[in-house]
Amino acid sequence: MTENLTERPIVVLGGLGKVGRRLVPALRDGGHPVRVASRSSEQHFDWHDTATWAPALEGARAVYVVYLQNLFSPEAAVRLRSLGELARSLGVERVVLQSARGWPEAYPAEVAVRSSGAPWTILRPAWFFQNFSEALLVHPLVAGEVRLPTGDGREAFVDAQDVAEAAARVLTEDGHTGRLYELTGPRLLTFGDAVAEIAAGTGHDFRFTPQSAEEFAAEMRAAGVPEPYMYMDTEEFARMESSLFAQVHSGANGYLTDAVERILGRAPRDFAAYVRETAATGVWDKQPS
Numbered sequence: 521m522t523e524n525l526t527e528r529p530i531v532v533l534g535g536l537g538k539v540g541r542r543l544v545p546a547l548r549d550g551g552h553p554v555r556v557a558s559r560s561s562e563q564h565f566d567w568h569d570t571a572t573w574a575p576a577l578e579g580a581r582a583v584y585v586v587y588l589q590n591l592f593s594p595e596a597a598v599r600l601r602s603l604g605e606l607a608r609s610l611g612v613e614r615v616v617l618q619s620a621r622g623w624p625e626a627y628p629a630e631v632a633v634r635s636s637g638a639p640w641t642i643l644r645p646a647w648f649f650q651n652f653s654e655a656l657l658v659h660p661l662v663a664g665e666v667r668l669p670t671g672d673g674r675e676a677f678v679d680a681q682d683v684a685e686a687a688a689r690v691l692t693e694d695g696h697t698g699r700l701y702e703l704t705g706p707r708l709l710t711f712g713d714a715v716a717e718i719a720a721g722t723g724h725d726f727r728f729t730p731q732s733a734e735e736f737a738a739e740m741r742a743a744g745v746p747e748p749y750m751y752m753d754t755e756e757f758a759r760m761e762s763s764l765f766a767q768v769h770s771g772a773n774g775y776l777t778d779a780v781e782r783i784l785g786r787a788p789r790d791f792a793a794y795v796r797e798t799a800a801t802g803v804w805d806k807q808p809s
């Protein structure tokens with residue numbers, strides 16, 4: 521559909537990320553004008569430089585808010601409240617926050633948006649399938665072994681494409697203001713199950729090795745912070761990763777929701793379809809540079 525340029529745009533923060541790069545075409549295909557805002561986008565926006573915020577939000581109808589990875593940090597709540605207040609003062613009609621399911625430490629960031637006075641919706645996605653192909657887990661996977669302290673804890677992995685399509689609906693349809701949706705896939709898997717499915721789907725000898733929380737934290741501290749997350753120090757990064765995996769290990773994430781189906785009117789995509797399609801791209805066949 522052709523973009524309706526008389527409409528006020530929908531701003532997508534983090535529009536080049538795993539969800540954002542799927543959300544932007546979903547919105548444009550629906551005819552909605554979109555403004556992508558991040559450090560390397562045409563519309564410059566930096567969470568660490570408040571002077572870039574108002575120009576990015578000016579004239580917007582709605583904003584999709586992807587914060588940095590450390591949603592649990594006290595400054596995340598401070599910044600998200602300020603952004604919500606700014607959005608309200610600029611007349612933005614919908615502020616949709618991408619939070620995270622199963623991470624209670626991140627919930628103060630949600631409260632910050634909810635109490636900013638902006639019309640809010642919260643999406644809490646489960647772990648993305650794409651962590652195995654577009655984020656940190658791709659490196660150990662392709663090297664042959666994923667070591668994590670998740671034990672037999674099951675996770676309701678969800679496709680970032682489903683998160684993006686649900687976000688597009690929430691940003692453009694009525695009836696979602698003041699609502700919180702936990703977005704999950706259709707099947708519970710341990711991290712070991714997920715690695716085994718990718719191994720079977722690619723024919724590669726990929727293994728999952730369970731670790732203790734102590735072994736994992738020590739490895740994190742020794743390895744330091746990977747390049748995309750250099751805004752955290754080693755201690756904060758190790759603490760964040762440990763708390764996320766501890767939550768999985770505890771079994772607290774082992775439930776499914778019907779939120780994707782309620783929003784999209786269809787079942788969420790299964791991990792098997794993701795493995796089939798991603799294996800065909802060759803991303804699991806060689807060590808990423």
Ligand SMILES: NC(=O)c1ccc[n+]([C@@H]2O[C@H](COP(=O)([O-])OP(=O)(O)OC[C@H]3O[C@@H](n4cnc5c(N)ncnc54)[C@H](OP(=O)(O)O)[C@@H]3O)[C@@H](O)[C@H]2O)c1
Nearest residue numbers: 534535536537538539558559560566567587588620647648
């Ligand atoms: N991964 C998961 O399984 C999962 C599940 C649930 C929730 N979450 C949450 O989702 C968020 C991440 O979303 P994602 O995985 O879709 O994104 P992502 O792939 O990590 O991409 C990050 C985006 O943020 C932008 N960015 C990085 N630093 C920035 C800065 N200082 N200022 C402004 N923009 C910046 C990047 O663009 P530039 O480089 O151009 O700035 C990029 O577009 C996190 O808050 C995470 O906690 C993740």
